[in-house]
Structure formats: structure tokens, C-alpha cells
Amino acid sequence: MEKVFGRTSGLKKSELKKLTNLYRRRLPKDRVTTPEVSRTLAQLSWELRRPVSLLLDREGRVVRVAVGDAKELPIPERPYVETRLSGYRVLHTHLSGGGFSRQDLSVLFLNRLDAMAALEVQEGEPGLLHLALLSPPRAREEDWQVLPPRPHFAWQEFDLLGAVLALEEELSRHGRLLEVRDGQGERVLLVGVDLGEGWEAEAGLEEMAELVRTAGGVVAGRSLVFRKALDPRTLVGLGKLEELKSLAYHQDASTLVFGLDLTPAQAREIEALTGLKVLDRTQLILDIFALHARTPEAQAQVELAQLRYLLPRLVGKGKELSRLGGGIGTRGPGETKLEVDRRRLLERIHHLTERLEAYALRRQEARRQRRRQGVPVVAVVGYTNAGKTTLMRALAKAGEEGEDKLFATLRPLTRKGFLPGLGEVVYTDTVGFIRHMPEALLTAFRATLEEVKEAQVLIHVLDASREGALERHRVVEEVLEGLGVEAPRVLALNKIDRAAPYDVYYLQDRLGGVAVSALKGTGLEELRLRVKEALLAQGVQPQAWAL
Numbered sequence: 373m374e375k376v377f378g379r380t381s382g383l384k385k386s387e388l389k390k391l392t393n394l395y396r397r398r399l400p401k402d403r404v405t406t407p408e409v410s411r412t413l414a415q416l417s418w419e420l421r422r423p424v425s426l427l428l429d430r431e432g433r434v435v436r437v438a439v440g441d442a443k444e445l446p447i448p449e450r451p452y453v454e455t456r457l458s459g460y461r462v463l464h465t466h467l468s469g470g471g472f473s474r475q476d477l478s479v480l481f482l483n484r485l486d487a488m489a490a491l492e493v494q495e496g497e498p499g500l501l502h503l504a505l506l507s508p509p510r511a512r513e514e515d516w517q518v519l520p521p522r523p524h525f526a527w528q529e530f531d532l533l534g535a536v537l538a539l540e541e542e543l544s545r546h547g548r549l550l551e552v553r554d555g556q557g558e559r560v561l562l563v564g565v566d567l568g569e570g571w572e573a574e575a576g577l578e579e580m581a582e583l584v585r586t587a588g589g590v591v592a593g594r595s596l597v598f599r600k601a602l603d604p605r606t607l608v609g610l611g612k613l614e615e616l617k618s619l620a621y622h623q624d625a626s627t628l629v630f631g632l633d634l635t636p637a638q639a640r641e642i643e644a645l646t647g648l649k650v651l652d653r654t655q656l657i658l659d660i661f662a663l664h665a666r667t668p669e670a671q672a673q674v675e676l677a678q679l680r681y682l683l684p685r686l687v688g689k690g691k692e693l694s695r696l697g698g699g700i701g702t703r704g705p706g707e708t709k710l711e712v713d714r715r716r717l718l719e720r721i722h723h724l725t726e727r728l729e730a731y732a733l734r735r736q737e738a739r740r741q742r743r744r745q746g747v748p749v750v751a752v753v754g755y756t757n758a759g760k761t762t763l764m765r766a767l768a769k770a771g772e773e774g775e776d777k778l779f780a781t782l783r784p785l786t787r788k789g790f791l792p793g794l795g796e797v798v799y800t801d802t803v804g805f806i807r808h809m810p811e812a813l814l815t816a817f818r819a820t821l822e823e824v825k826e827a828q829v830l831i832h833v834l835d836a837s838r839e840g841a842l843e844r845h846r847v848v849e850e851v852l853e854g855l856g857v858e859a860p861r862v863l864a865l866n867k868i869d870r871a872a873p874y875d876v877y878y879l880q881d882r883l884g885g886v887a888v889s890a891l892k893g894t895g896l897e898e899l900r901l902r903v904k905e906a907l908l909a910q911g912v913q914p915q916a917w918a919l
Contacts, residue, residue, distance in 0.1 A: 376437050378444035379422060390416055391424070391437055399432035402533035404489050405463060410498035410524040417465040418496035425464035430486065430533070435460070442479045442488065449644065456540055457506070461487040461532075469494070471502045472518060478614050480504055481515045482645060486536045488516075491524060498524045505535060508542045515618045560584050561625040561648075562594040563616060565608065565632055567601075573631075575840045576807070580631050580653065582757075587660050592625040606645065607638055617646045629656055633810075636685040654681060654810040661813065669731045676724040677812040683717055732822070739826050748912045749798045750789075750903055751827035751859070753852065755844040756804030758835040759866040761785070763890035764801045767900065786823075791904045795915030800827065805851045807843075814851075825857055829906045831899070832861045836879055836887070837870035845883060860910065862902045864888050868895070 374395040376388055383391075394416075397409055417424045420439065427436035427445045438444040442462050450458055462485060464476075469492045480488040484506065492499035500521040507517050562580050566573035573596060581591045595616060603609045607630065608616070616628060627649040628642065634652040643650045651659075658678050665671040739749075752760045768787035785801040800823045814821075824830065830852075834845050845863075863885030868876050869892050876887050886902055888895035908914075 374437070376439065377446055378425070378438035378440035380439050383420065383439070387420060391439065394424075394426060394437045395434050397426075397434050399428060399463075401430060401432045402531050403432075404487070404503055404527045404530060404532050405491070405501065405524060406528075407498075407525050409463075410491055410501070413463070413465050413491060414493045414498040415496050417467060417493050421467070423465045423467060425462060428461050428463065430459045430461075430536070441473070442476050445479075447479075447483050447485075456484075456543070457486050457536060458484045460485055461489070463489045463491065465491050465493050467493050469499070471521065472504055477504060477516050477518075481506065482614060482617060482647075484647065487532060500524070501527055503527070503530075506539060508539060515621060557588045557590045558627055559592040559623070559625045560589045560627045560629050561592055561616065561620045561623060563608065563628055563630045564594070564596045565602065565630075566596055566598045572843070575843065576631050579807070580629065580656070583653075583656050583660060584629060587656060587663065589627070589629075592623040593619055595619060602632075605638065606641055607632065607634065610645070613642065613645055617648065620646070620648055627651060629653075639685075653808070654812065657806070657810055657813065669728070672724050672727050672731075676721060676728065677810070677815070679717055679721050679724070680812045680815065681810070683714070683721070735823065739823075746913070746915075747788075747796055747798050748794075748829070748907050748910075749800060749823075749827045750829050750831060750907075751824045752799060752801045752831045752833060753824055753848065754804060754833035755835065755848055756806050758804065758833040758844075759890050760801050760804065760833045763831070763833055763864060763866060763888070764799045766890045766893060766896055768799050791900055791907070793914060794904045794907060794912070797903075797907070800824075805848050807847045809851060814854075821855055824852070825855060825859075827859050828910045828912060829903055830857070830859050830861045831864055831903065833864045833866050833890075834879070834883075834885070835867050836865040836876050837867040841875075841879055842882065860906050862886070862899065862906055864895075864899055866890055 374392055376391045380388065380391075394412075397412070399406060399409060413424055413426070422439050423441050425436075425438045425440060425442055425445050426434050427438075427447060429435050435448070436445050438446075442464050445462060445464075447458070447460060460483070462479065472488065472490055476488055476490060479485070486505075488504045490502040492501070501524040502518065502521045504516050504518045507515055562577060562584065564573055564577035564580065569576075577594055577596055581594065584591050597608045597612055599608065606613050620626075620628065625648075628646065629651045631653055633654050634642070634650070639650050639652065642648075658674065658681060661670075661674045662678065665674040752764045754760050764785065764787060768789040787799050787801075789797050789799050791797055802821060802823055832845070832848060834841055834848075838844075863883055865871075865876060865879050865883075865885045865887045867889060868887045869889040879885065880887065886895055886899045888899050890896075
């Protein structure tokens with residue numbers, strides 16, 4: 373027996389039987405309704421004193437019957453296809469008369485329905501019928517178009533199927549244009565949440581935009597949501613989620629990226645409600661690490677972090693576990709299919725952990741060798757994209773070219789250099805830091821960060837050309853404190869060739885430090901002098917041949 377959904381409490385068996393019989397009805401695929409179906413719905417709804425809703429497929433078959441308005445209908449999930457509608461439409465009654473409620477139109481939009489129809493009921497008789505369809509892409513009106521109401525029998529000449537297919541053709545044509553235009557990357561809508569942080573929330577959203585660009589995406593739009601508290605189900609609330617889907621629809625974005633971490637349940641719920649791919653901040657950062665992991669050690673570290681992030685998310689079903697496509701958040705040096713069982717996942721984590729322990733032992737031996745030779749180590753640390761690799765290259769006069777990207781360096785680079793009056797030193801460059809660094813990454817890269825703990829002196833590189841330098845300085849110092857790093861710091865205010873002089877003076881007044889441009893070579897001699905003084909203060913003895 374077919375199930376009747378919604379508010380069925382208190383209904384008699386005979387009434388439930390009448391509702392169940394609606395499953396036998398079938399509408400012509402090109403018609404909104406028929407006079408017979410309209411009369412049946414109106415009479416039944418009047419008897420029950422409750423709205424009655426039907427969900428029909430494109431063939432005109434009734435697939436769901438519910439007592440209540442459109443939101444009571446459980447709409448079956450179908451794979452989201454940007455150029456297609458869902459293939460379902462809703463026909464329901466309005467006992468109080470009038471047109472669509474906001475909730476009716478939200479159900480139409482969020483579920484990409486073929487159509488939403490509302491039948492007014494007056495004293496048990498069908499009256500006016502209201503019809504709404506989704507708006508075409510790039511339309512100037514709202515996300516839906518509400519047609520003028522007509523008496524229910526007057527809709528017999530309206531070709532519903534023709535209107536739906538015409539809309540899908542427009543969606544398909546628009547999709548082909550997007551493929552030509554957006555060959556450069558996946559279009560993303562950024563979602564930040566301001567819980568009272570003010571400018572910090574704005575800065576976090578700007579940083580997310582930079583992360584998306586580094587991952588190869590295109591920022592199609594951004595939205596900063598103000599909330600007193602997070603919604604435990606959807607993070608931002610159902611109303612705001614509807615606005616975000618509308619914004620994504622009009623900006624041709626296929627992915628939502630949230631600036632906060634989502635629980636597995638929240639990610640699944642948001643995907644189900646919007647039909648969009650959903651990523652959080654940690655997934656985005658992991659994806660960038662995967663993009664830049666070139667050595668076996670870096671690849672193992674990134675894969676380990678990805679698997680540890682994935683492990684608690686292997687619960688239930690949905691797009692989060694069945695996603696096989698490409699794009700941001702799906703690539704990595706390890707397994708790309710997410711339908712991996714928990715046992716195999718744990719085995720892989722164990723294997724990667726052993727591999728990384730072997731790499732750590734090799735680096736430990738290299739550090740012992742350097743200590744025996746008496747060569748001091750200077751670690752170059754800082755916020756991501758502060759110019760650490762470029763500065764180390766300039767100081768050592770050798771090494772890899774730096775890149776203007778976040779997390780371009782993942783493996784620890786070591787280069788020999790020379791300090792006048794002291795002798796040979798080893799510079800080591802490691803992964804950059806970022807605010808709210810994902811714990812999975814810190815754990816995976818902890819062995820690599822041991823290089824920092826072994827250094828006698830740190831050069832803290834701070835980008836002086838960007839806003840928020842004081843905040844980035846604080847973040848790096850907090851990470852170093854968390855790692856237990858106690859070595860003295862020499863602050864290098866980098867990129868002064870791009871910075872306003874006042875900003876550089878302000879930072880020097882607040883933090884001290886040496887103003888440098890690693891790219892132009894400005895201030896490097898003073899920086900070398902400060903590093904030498906710090907090493908001598910640590911008890912490092914000058915090498916005889918350097919005196």
C-alpha cells in the first residue's frame with residue numbers, strides 16, 4: 373500500500389483510503405491539471421479541512437501524496453545536473469485562497485522542480501490555479517516566474533511540458549557558454565560567517581578568496597553571513613541557505629566554500645538542500661597541499677592528512693561519499709575514490725605513518741651530522757606566501773624560485789649560506805602557517821616542523837605589503853609556541869618594495885625588525901648582521917677560516 377505523508381494524525385481509515393487512491397491518478401504529461409483531478413483534490417481537501425499535495429513526475433504519474441502544503445512532500449533525491457530540472461512538479465491545494473507562499477516558491481527553487489501549482493479551494497470546489505516556473509539563467513526577475521492565475525479549467529491550453537523543455541534548452545545553452553568561458557577553473561561562491569569578529573571576518577573571507585585562486589578556482593561571488601550563533605544543522609540557517617543557492621545560481625557557481633569547518637552531517641545537509649558541491653576551509657587547504665606535493669614525503673604527508681580528515685566522515689551515504697568527479701577538493705596523491713571502507717583506510721593510515729617515521733629518522737640523522745660538523749641552522753618561518761623561499765634563496769644565493777601562491781613550499785628545503793665573520797650556516801625553509809591551521813595538517817607535518825625546533829635562530833618573515841600584518845604575526849607566533857619552539861627570532865619585514873613607507877614604519881615601531889625586499893635585495897646585509905648577532909648570542913663560535 374502506497375504511503376501517505378505529512379499530517380495524517382487523526383484521519384479516518386476511509387479518508388486515508390481516498391488519499392491512497394490518488395496514486396492511481398495520472399495527468400497528461402503536458403498539462404498542469406485536468407478538471408477531474410482538480411475537483412477530486414478540492415473535494416478531498418475540503419472534507420479533511422487540510423491542504424493536500426501531489427508530487428508528479430514528468431510522465432504525469434503521482435509519486436508522492438501528502439497531507440499539508442508543499443513542504444510536507446518528501447522529494448526523492450536525484451543527481452544534480454546543472455542543465456536539467458528535477459523532473460518533478462507539485463500540485464497542491466490552498467484552502468485559504470490566495471497565491472503562493474514564500475515557502476512554496478522556496479520548495480520550487482531549492483529542488484529545481486519543473487513547476488509549482490497551487491489550486492484555490494472554495495466551498496469544496498476548485499477555483500483559481502496559480503503556476504510558477506523557475507526563471508531562465510541570467511534573468512533579471514526573481515529566481516522564479518509566477519504566471520497570472522486562471523480558473524483551473526483555463527489551463528487546459530497551456531503546454532506545460534513545452535515550457536519545461538524550453539527552459540531546459542536554455543539551461544543547456546547557458547551551460548555550453550559557461551564551458552567556453554570558464555575553461556580557467558571551477559566557479560566558487562565563498563561563504564564567511566561573522567560571529568562578531570568584525571574586520572577579522574572580512575579578512576578571513578579575503579584569505580579564502582586567495583585560497584580558492586591558489587587551488588585553481590574562480591571566485592564567482594562571496595557572502596558574509598552575520599549570526600549570533602551557528603545553526604547546528606546548516607551553519608547559516610535555511611533562509612540564508614536559500615539566498616546562497618540563489619546567488620550561486622545567478623553567478624553560475626557550482627561550489628559553495630565555507631570559511632568554517634563543517635561537520636559531516638552539516639556538509640551532507642547543505643549539499644542535499646542546495647544541490648551544490650560543498651567544501652569547508654580544511655578541505656580547501658588540503659586540496660592546495662595536494663596540488664603542491666611533489667616529493668614522495670610531501671605526498672605521503674598530504675595523503676595522511678586527507679585520510680585522517682576523511683575517517684570520521686565515512687558515515688552514511690550521499691555525495692560526500694559517492695563523489696567521483698574532479699575539481700577542487702577531490703584531488704590528491706593518494707586514493708581518489710571516497711568509497712573506501714574503514715578497515716582499508718586505517719591500514720593505509722598505518723602504512724603512511726610508518727613511511728613518514730622513516731623519513732623523520734633520515735632527517736634526524738642529517739641534523740646530527742650537521743651538529744657534529746658544528747654548522748649552525750637558521751630556520752625561515754612565517755605566514756604562507758610571505759616570501760620565505762625567495763628570501764632564503766637570496767640569503768643563500770641559491771635554491772628554488774619562490775612562487776606567488778599559498779603553500780607553494782611543502783617540503784623542508786635546506787641551503788648552505790655564508791655569514792661574514794661567522795662562517796657557514798644552513799638555512800632551512802618549511803611549510804607556511806595560516807590562521808586556524810587544520811589539526812590534521814599540523815599532525816601530518818609535525819615531523820617536518822621538527823627542523824624548526826632544531827634551529828638555533830629563526831627568521832620570521834612577515835609580508836609588510838598586505839593588510840593584517842599584525843594579525844598574521846600573532847598567528848605565526850602562536851603556532852610556534854604550540855610547537856614548543858623557543859629559539860630567538862629575527863623579524864624580516866618583507867616586500868617593502870610593494871608596501872607604503874608609512875606601513876613599514878608602523879610595523880617597525882610595533883614589532884621592530886629589519887625592512888627587506890627579498891626580490892630586490894634591499895636590506896639583506898642588515899638582516900645577515902642581525903642573524904649573526906643572534907647566533908653569537910646563542911653561543912655559536914665563529915669558524916676560524918671566516919675570521
